[in-house]
Amino acid sequence: MLxxxxxxxGLQAAPAPIANDFSDTEVLALLPAGFHDTPxxxxxxxxxDRIQGHITRARTAGDPRHLxxxxxxxxxxxxxxxxxxxxxxxxxxxxxxxxxxxxxxxLDTVRSRSxxxxxxxxxxxxxxxxxLVRGRYGAARDACNDxxxxxxxxxxxxCLARVDARTGKAxxxxxxxxxxxxxxxxxxxxxxxxxxxxxxxxxxxxxxVTAVTxxxxxxxxxxxxxxxxxxxxxxxxxAGQPAAAVALTNGYDSVDPLAIRRVIALQAGGxxxxxxxxxxxxxxxxxxxxxxxxxxxxxxxxxxxxxxDNRPGDALNYAVANWRDQREAADTRLLLRAAQRAGDxxxxxxxxxWLASVNQTDRRFDLPPSGxxxx
Amino acid sequence: xTRPLALLxxxxxxxxxxxxxxxxxxxxxxxxxxxxxxxxxxxxxxxxDIALLTSLDSNRDGxxxxxxxxxxxxxxxxxxxxxxxxxxxxxxxxxxxGASWGLSRHSDGAYAAGRWHIQCPQGESPGRLTYxxxxxxxxxxxxxxxxxxxDGEQLAVLSPDQRHLALTGARPSAIGVFASFVQQGxxxxxxxxxxxxxxxxxxxxxxFRQRPAREGGLRARLSGLVWVVTAFTVAHSITLALAALxxxxxPVAWVELVxxxxxxxxxxxxVWPFLGKKTWKLAFGFGLVHGFGFASVLAELTSGxxxxxxxxxxxxxxxxxxxxxxxLVTFPLLYLLAGHRLYRRAAVPMVxxxxxxxxxxxxxxxxxxx
Numbered sequence: 001m002l003x004x005x006x007x008x009x010g011l012q013a014a015p016a017p018i019a020n021d022f023s024d025t026e027v028l029a030l031l032p033a034g035f036h037d038t039p040x041x042x043x044x045x046x047x048x049d050r051i052q053g054h055i056t057r058a059r060t061a062g063d064p065r066h067l068x069x070x071x072x073x074x075x076x077x078x079x080x081x082x083x084x085x086x087x088x089x090x091x092x093x094x095x096x097x098x099x100x101x102x103x104x105x106x107l108d109t110v111r112s113r114s115x116x117x118x119x120x121x122x123x124x125x126x127x128x129x130x131x132l133v134r135g136r137y138g139a140a141r142d143a144c145n146d147x148x149x150x151x152x153x154x155x156x157x158x159c160l161a162r163v164d165a166r167t168g169k170a171x172x173x174x175x176x177x178x179x180x181x182x183x184x185x186x187x188x189x190x191x192x193x194x195x196x197x198x199x200x201x202x203x204x205x206x207x208x209v210t211a212v213t214x215x216x217x218x219x220x221x222x223x224x225x226x227x228x229x230x231x232x233x234x235x236x237x238x239a240g241q242p243a244a245a246v247a248l249t250n251g252y253d254s255v256d257p258l259a260i261r262r263v264i265a266l267q268a269g270g271x272x273x274x275x276x277x278x279x280x281x282x283x284x285x286x287x288x289x290x291x292x293x294x295x296x297x298x299x300x301x302x303x304x305x306x307x308x309d310n311r312p313g314d315a316l317n318y319a320v321a322n323w324r325d326q327r328e329a330a331d332t333r334l335l336l337r338a339a340q341r342a343g344d345x346x347x348x349x350x351x352x353x354w355l356a357s358v359n360q361t362d363r364r365f366d367l368p369p370s371g372x373x374x375x
Numbered sequence: 376x377t378r379p380l381a382l383l384x385x386x387x388x389x390x391x392x393x394x395x396x397x398x399x400x401x402x403x404x405x406x407x408x409x410x411x412x413x414x415x416x417x418x419x420x421x422x423x424d425i426a427l428l429t430s431l432d433s434n435r436d437g438x439x440x441x442x443x444x445x446x447x448x449x450x451x452x453x454x455x456x457x458x459x460x461x462x463x464x465x466x467x468x469x470x471x472x473g474a475s476w477g478l479s480r481h482s483d484g485a486y487a488a489g490r491w492h493i494q495c496p497q498g499e500s501p502g503r504l505t506y507x508x509x510x511x512x513x514x515x516x517x518x519x520x521x522x523x524x525x526d527g528e529q530l531a532v533l534s535p536d537q538r539h540l541a542l543t544g545a546r547p548s549a550i551g552v553f554a555s556f557v558q559q560g561x562x563x564x565x566x567x568x569x570x571x572x573x574x575x576x577x578x579x580x581x582x583f584r585q586r587p588a589r590e591g592g593l594r595a596r597l598s599g600l601v602w603v604v605t606a607f608t609v610a611h612s613i614t615l616a617l618a619a620l621x622x623x624x625x626p627v628a629w630v631e632l633v634x635x636x637x638x639x640x641x642x643x644x645x646v647w648p649f650l651g652k653k654t655w656k657l658a659f660g661f662g663l664v665h666g667f668g669f670a671s672v673l674a675e676l677t678s679g680x681x682x683x684x685x686x687x688x689x690x691x692x693x694x695x696x697x698x699x700x701x702x703l704v705t706f707p708l709l710y711l712l713a714g715h716r717l718y719r720r721a722a723v724p725m726v727x728x729x730x731x732x733x734x735x736x737x738x739x740x741x742x743x744x745x
Contacts (some may be wrong), residue, residue, distance in 0.1 A: 015404060015417070015419065015479065015481075016479050016481075017415075017479070018475055018476070018478070018481045018488045018489075018490065019478045019479065020476075020477040021478050021480070022441040022454075022477075022478050023441050024440065024441045024442035024445065025440060025441065026440060026441045027438045027439070027440055028439050028440065028441060028444060028478065028485040029421075029422035029423055029426075029435060029438070029439040029484055030439075031423060031426055031432055031437045031439065032423075032437075033437070033439060035426070035432070036432070036435050036437075063400065064400045064515065065399075065400060065401050065513060065515075067400075067515060068400065068401060068512075068514055068515030069513060069515035071511055071513075071514045071515060072511060072514055075514060086693040105515060114723055153478070168725070180404050234605070250501055254483070262707050281482065284481075284482040285399060285482040286484070287482075288397075288399070288402060288481065288482050288519070291519050291530055291532070292400070292402055292517050292519060292532060293532055294400065311621075312621075312625065312638055313621035314621075317510070317674075319738075340409075341620070342624055343624050343625055344624050344626065346626030346627060346628060346629070349626075366406060
């Protein structure tokens with residue numbers, strides 16, 4: 001592998017010089033909230049609270065260091081003293097690090113040990129979500145059906161609707177889930193936001209402009225939902241509204257997926273200077289990520305290569321690798337676009353074949369003819 | 376809605392999608408320069424990371440100021456020198472003597488940076504680095520290290536599973552990379568049975584001994600051979616370059632199928648020259664397709680990396696060298712065998728039949744993969 005590393009050395013510029021001319025009053029770094037809290041890790045429930053806090057912050061701030069902090073809290077905890085709740089949290093961590101087999105093993109353990117009850121519900125929901133994202137709709141449907149039997153209600157309906165929408169029944173799934181939400185609006189704003197986000201995705205899947213309304217509702221309820229923010233930005237870019245996408249991504253330069261969409265929007269909106277400066281920062285981040293060799297940034301890097309660096313061949317390699325792990329609509333669309341730009345009919349055919357085999361349709365997969373403006 | 380359920384929702388919604396794409400995990404940067412009389416080490420650690428190990432934010436207000444950084448200097452230096460250890464080639468500990476210290480910057484903000492001279496007993500060279508900074512606070516932390524040698528540089532990643540780095544030994548340079556791709560090219564040609572069989576049936580006609588009265592002797596055979604091999608080489612070099620540099624891209628499955636087909640056609644052509652006796656044209660035409668086949672292997676080796684031109688040149692040279700080696704062994708052997716009366720009557724037809732069968736088998740197998 002060393003010669004592969006050596007190939008990558010061309011990416012590394014000399015480090016910035018060591019400076020001493022900073023002033024005493026200058027604020028050099030901001031530490032995240034709760035930085036100085038001392039963790040109380042003797043009690044499994046309080047430990048779980050801490051770990052969960054880190055996972056939530058990793059998600060809402062787009063800050064993966066918190067995943068490492070959560071792992072550090074979990075690692076010294078003996079396997080024999082693992083509670084079901086800690087196991088579900090460990091599965092969630094492993095899932096977000098793409099260690100899917102380890103995640104599934106923990107979820108299976110929890111589900112086999114505690115039929116019914118909160119940990120069971122939590123494990124089943126996490127499993128359904130993971131299988132859905134990976135494009136394993138049979139396994140996802142089994143988990144959702146299990147939920148529907150034991151815990152009928154909006155959560156189970158939502159779970160099944162997501163699987164239905166990806167397997168040929170987008171229109172009915174959308175209508176059913178929308179009326180379920182209307183009939184019994186949940187008290188918890190997060191559940192409502194989650195369902196609204198799914199409705200937005202299902203609407204976009206059918207090419208319905210109501211997607212925008214759903215996503216805007218989500219961002220009112222939970223402005224830190226980075227995932228929905230990125231989806232809405234993609235919609236705006238495809239609809240030829242770069243100014244709206246620039247406004248939507250303002251203040252999110254530190255979050256790769258949003259920064260990438262911002263560059264695309266700035267370019268399309270006639271602000272090349274701002275686009276160049278943000279591109280430079282993104283490139284530095286990706287160069288470091290390549291050195292690190294993490295495979296977690298593949299989706300973003302593929303998008304960067306395709307839409308900003310105009311290197312469709314390399315973008316396709318990353319999009320293909322990403323698609324092995326994740327098959328959400330955004331992943332599939334990215335792969336199709338990269339393959340089209342790279343002129344790789346074979347990859348397109350393979351993806352289309354898989355889509356046909358699971359009966360999946362999505363208006364976002366209708367690619368404009370080659371040479372049409374981006375994205 | 377019960378509280379645990381609310382917590383659960385905080386976990387489930389879109390977690391995978393966002394964390395898989397978040398801004399930056401924790402990295403420290405190490406630069407070890409092993410060129411001069413005294414080796415030097417520079418270590419850059421994010422202020423946010425070093426604040427986990429020291430009381431950098433001394434007033435605990437969540438902000439690190441210039442004054443706080445200055446006053447934490449000795450604590451930061453100790454945190455680094457306690458966890459980064461260097462031994463010389465004989466295993467004795469080297470000491471780090473401070474040279475400069477201050478502030479640096481990487482893609483996610485401000486870093487504390489220090490530079491040290493590495494002093495090993497009896498002036499030995501540094502042999503091994505051990506890195507333990509931060510892993511107990513953040514197992515996803517990594518030490519990204521660049522080692523600069525006299526003859527090149529090396530990048531590596533230090534992790535909880537890989538805390539040591541040998542500083543001597545293999546030092547991949549541009550030449551090393553080139554050489555390893557030459558090796559890959561040779562290996563691929565020798566292991567790629569389909570290219571070998573194609574080459575074999577191409578050179579078969581040139582081994583036939585005919586009456587000197589009708590055509591030239593060995594000299595004519597050799598010149599025919601050179602033409603065929605050159606045509607094949609030129610053709611596959613062209614398409615290998617076109618594909619490797621991303622100028623032309625063909626579906627791999629179809630290329631593989633046509634390669635299998637080309638072997639059967641070339642084999643049949645040796646006993647029944649329906650495409651003419653000038654096999655160099657055949658060699659050129661199908662050589663173009665074989666080039667795309669080599670390119671798909673090369674693409675797997677260099678996926679996502681820069682410096683492709685060097686890799687391409689090395690790989691192509693390796694393929695040619697492998698080809699030459701095969702010819703140097705097979706051609707004289709076949710030429711000698713050709714003297715036997717059974718060569719053209721029995722051996723060649725059997726080989727042709729076997730090669731045809733093999734290629735038909737490949738065609739069926741590869742058509743199934745379409």
